Amino acid sequence: MPEDRTLIAKKEIYGTLRSCNFFIRRIGLSFVDKIPNSYLQKISVAASFITALSLVSHKTISEYAYIVYLLAKSVTLEKLMGSYLHIAGYDTISFGKLLTIWYKKNTFRRVVNDLADIWPVYEKNPEAVAIKNKCLSTLRTRQTLYVSWTILGVWLYNLTPVALHLYRLAKEIPSDLGFVWQLYYPFDKTKPIVHEFVYVFETVAGLYSVCCMLSSDVFFMTMSSHITMMLQILQVKIKTLGVAESADGKNIGGLQNCYDEIIDVINIHQKLIRYGNDLEDAFSVVNLINILLSSVNICCVMFSIIFLEPLMEMGNKFFIVAVLTQMGMVCSYADDIYRESVSVSDAVFESEWYNFNPRCQRALLLMLQRSQKPLYFTAMKFSSITLNTYRSVLTTSYSYFTLLYTSYRRH
Template sequence: MSEEGRNVARKEIHETLNLCNFCVRNIGLSFIDIPKTFFQSFTSYLLFIMASSLLVLMLAGEIAYVAGQMINTASVEEFVGSYLHIAGYDTMSFGKLITIWYKRHTFRHLVVELAEIWPVSIRYRDGVEIKRNSLSTLKHRQFLYAFWNILGVWLYNLTPIAVLLYRKLRGMSAALGYVWQMAYPFDKTKPAVHGIVYIFETCAGCISVCCMLGSDLLFMTMASHISMLLRLLQNQIRRLGTVESKDPFDTRCNDCYKDIVEVVKIHQRLIRYIKDLEDAFSVVNLINVLLSSVNICCVMFTIVFLDSWMEMSNKFYLGAALTQIFIVCWYADDIYRASVGVADAVYESGWYKSNTRCRRAMLVVLQRSQRPLYFTALKFRAITMITYSSILTTAYSYFTLLYTSYRRD
């Protein structure tokens, strides 16, 4: 690829990562813009320290509060209703923050490497349509997912103010509440401290969402691009050996061996890239799989039986939690289906019109593509839409157990 082509590829890729980059820049990281001066590096480092400190303090306060509820009460509803799902969400955010910070150089390298295999000029109209539809769909999904999560956290942040105004208008005694339920080593009810605590909880909640969105949007974008490249490869394979000949037994005009070699090289490069991407996201995917069912169960229990004032915010949280794990499973499953589709594309090509040499080469592509490519949860299990179904089933089982214990009490 020429330098001009690389520049075009980088520009198109960076445009798809703008929303992701906006989120991670709020926590002092970037997968596109590398600090070039000492001042920029120092500013990014300081911002990361502040963001990670806020998130750690928030998570520590939530864990301390949940632990206190566990020690001081045996009531199921008080323990689960102590914003256990929020502690789970922030645990996921912290795990993702550590992962994207630790592997930030790997992610930057993957973004740069993607430009080398990016389709800048596509010869066929259907390939152009595949690229246009993929980028357009990705843009809309990114916006909706980010909007849903940001709206959810601000509903939590503004609910104490809304409750205060409601009680004031009704002539009831009221005081400004708190965004989250956390334990502090000081008296947070003092007037001067109360405002500081409220600001801290608001900022920490936004940081948590930025960590979640930064990781998820990066995964969504990179997986979407790889799926698009695999479908473009399928389209290229289907055209192999399709040159028409007056003599149906004349295979000389269908000697497409060079094209097959090019396809094999592209396929091998995509396989290596997907493996590198899978290694980079395997820890994040494990965090998603382990905690999602618990978070969904706890927020469902809270919505059905507990805090009515936070019901709307918790419903938005439930929608965000279901959407978050759905996106991970959907795009992982999309990679799986696109990789298996390469074998179907070989069968649908003009292999029967080609000579023996071409048929043998295409057989190699067919055999390799019959081994599907997966994203995994740290190599423990492959992630597909079956995983999503399993997570929902597990969450419902937990909910049923909590429901039985709650009714028994």
Template structure:
């Protein structure tokens, strides 16, 4: 390399996934094995506490929704409870995927290092790589900031409302972060303090899970999209320079093998994330619809938190659809790149090999929600359309009441 240091693809990949790894460590998961027994026990304890915390958090919200429906089944009383419940339910599905598929993710990270573009690269290839990594870094930082800022706005909102009431000489009490049910009187001083801390922990844990999983998926998908774009450039220059037929055939063969590895990698990644993608697609429309409804109705203090929630929800599902869409079209463009090569200068054996590559590239590579639907920007558009339809229905019901 230019600076004289040894190139390490694993380190470069880890640097691009640093925020995902940071969030995963906050819930007791890591691709690195603990070095001591103490570290191992602390990691397991953190994971158990995180899972138990969010499971009770979601359970308490389900109970509260049931009690609210039984006592006051009005739209304005029930709808504000659903988007936080949906976020928690989505977090449970994602932490299950992270835990159950951890070995698969480790294997995928190792495979990615074996096909990572190593220097020296020509300027055009290096530019594609640099732009892809830079765009991914910016997207990850913004997504991380939106989610962490959003949950802490929720965490400090009860205190902000309390201070505002004191300033206005009104009766003031510190409320709670979330609307949940507990099998004891949570308004007693010590119980109030304990519940407040627990709700901060549960909400932050949900964010660590959501961000860690989404950044892991988007990072891997972005890298595969980058490798497919590099493959396109390699195909475009096939037979454009003076080479023997055997050299051209070997170059085409290497590109075919790389394409097949990328297809297998995408299929493995699709299987690993298919369940969480299904839950994501199902719940996203409801979450977006409910939080928009809440923003229209609630006080300014809560509106700030909910607007951040809406922004993170839109970015969250949009980012997944965006990177899945990149892979979908990058694979289709492989066929175009092969056709734009100098195939007409090659012998029949090379042309047959390129024809095989073109035919395979025309078969889409798509991430799915357990096979029910493909995930791409069309899916994102459908989610937004459904969200608006649900919101219009709820708003009509509210206006009639």
């Protein structure tokens, strides 16, 4: 029976990671697949990761090289902002997340596997079952919307030059196929064959960058949702400690010793704290980069939408919604874990603790004290991440935009 329970738990957890695993496989990694054993499989996985690393790193470096090139030429503000500064910031975050996934791959795999030990499989409490069903349903919806919107946005960028080129040709207007991104190359990228090669490189590199972003974001979203869900179910278990059900269906306070039940919920609580700390440790650096660059990205893309690049306006609009959604998702799930971890202490207070013997009360007291220390994500320990962080990012973005707008109007 325990083995069956573990298999069912892993199947359900792996099911929630299906879309995440699809993108992680594209970059040569996985948290749920079997570890490659054969020499050929190891070469294939290594080749996939090296390809992703090379494409994303070359794209990011070339974007910053182009920005430095423009600054060296003392270009105007319009030219500088039109160089896709926001894309360079996005790729920087993607590159950081790729390195994080690779460096912490064993930790993530362990967290996924260990979560099966306390996964709610055979829940009898109707409230706990309702919490599980609601959380999983909401998670699937959010995953689908976030992934669909992000992929649609990158393909708008990739196909816009082609669509414009075909439109001009249909109107018998002289036209050349442009480029997807603004990158610097140490050679003439407009020559025949070279131009086509560069266009394919930029298209594929952009897709890999999005794969890195989605791999990290969807995994963070999924695991954070699971931790939040299990914290909510834990609160239900705490509130019903020592409560037995009589023959007529009425709940009566259990005066007997329920020490074993208390130890079980304490173990679950400690494991959830450990899982949360593992995620916090893994994503701490990325969260810092995310917070610092998101404000700049939002500011730059807003400037481009309003004043520059009318032909790329649709792609930029998708980009800004994706950035707002991505940052909002991180802050929202981090805020949920923070609030639910604090609510555990409220659940202890609302339990039937006054009917327990002194031994049980001492155990609950220790849990109460530990739960008053909130579980939260940070940006390299500089600040905790909550919904207030999201508000701060938006406020900072608006301040940057106002400064750029004032400078642009003066010129």
